[in-house]
Amino acid sequence: MGKIETPPSSFSNEVNQQNQTILLLQKERQQLFDLCLYDDRIISLLEKWKNNIKGIALKSIPNKKGSLWMTVWVSHLEISLNNYLCSGIWFSEFQEIISQNHSATQRLVAYFLIHEVIEETFKETFIKIKTYKNMQTLP
Numbered sequence: 478m479g480k481i482e483t484p485p486s487s488f489s490n491e492v493n494q495q496n497q498t499i500l501l502l503q504k505e506r507q508q509l510f511d512l513c514l515y516d517d518r519i520i521s522l523l524e525k526w527k528n529n530i531k532g533i534a535l536k537s538i539p540n541k542k543g544s545l546w547m548t549v550w551v552s553h554l555e556i557s558l559n560n561y562l563c564s565g566i567w568f569s570e571f572q573e574i575i576s577q578n579h580s581a582t583q584r585l586v587a588y589f590l591i592h593e594v595i596e597e598t599f600k601e602t603f604i605k606i607k608t609y610k611n612m613q614t615l616p
Contacts, residue, residue, distance in 0.1 A: 502582075509575065509586060518574045526567055526594045533557045534598075558595065567591050 513519050537553035539546060561567065571587040 506582060509583060512575055513586065513590070516574065522570055522574060523590065523594055525570070526591055527598050529561070529567075530558070530595055530598050533561060562591070 534554055537550055537557050539549045539553065568584060568587050571590075572583070575583060
């Protein structure tokens with residue numbers, strides 16, 4: 478991670494304040510980065526999010542099978558995932574672990590993390606289905 482070099486002091490108070498803000502943001506970013514990499518609670522939180530997303534996907538499956546089954550499922554899944562993301566439950570869980578002041582950087586990092594969890598959850602399922610179908614076509 479690159480650091481912005483700031484001059485030790487300036488003749489302008491405004492420039493000094495901006496430099497202090499930059500240094501503070503860099504320190505906050507480094508702490509958040511270290512926490513995400515080295516805290517086991519983050520890993521368990523990601524697993525919890527993955528299980529929640531799998532549960533949402535299972536609950537979204539319609540009871541009646543028919544020609545529009547896949548369309549109905551995708552629609553329900555999209556609505557349920559949007560509700561989960563908008564509810565902010567996942568972010569409050571993230572906040573509990575990092576126990577720092579709320580900042581836009583933290584929310585952005587948490588959003589990227591949950592977005593990756595969603596992608597990995599469905600990519601993993603898709604790969605399993607694709608592998609299973611390929612195994613069935615082998616002689």
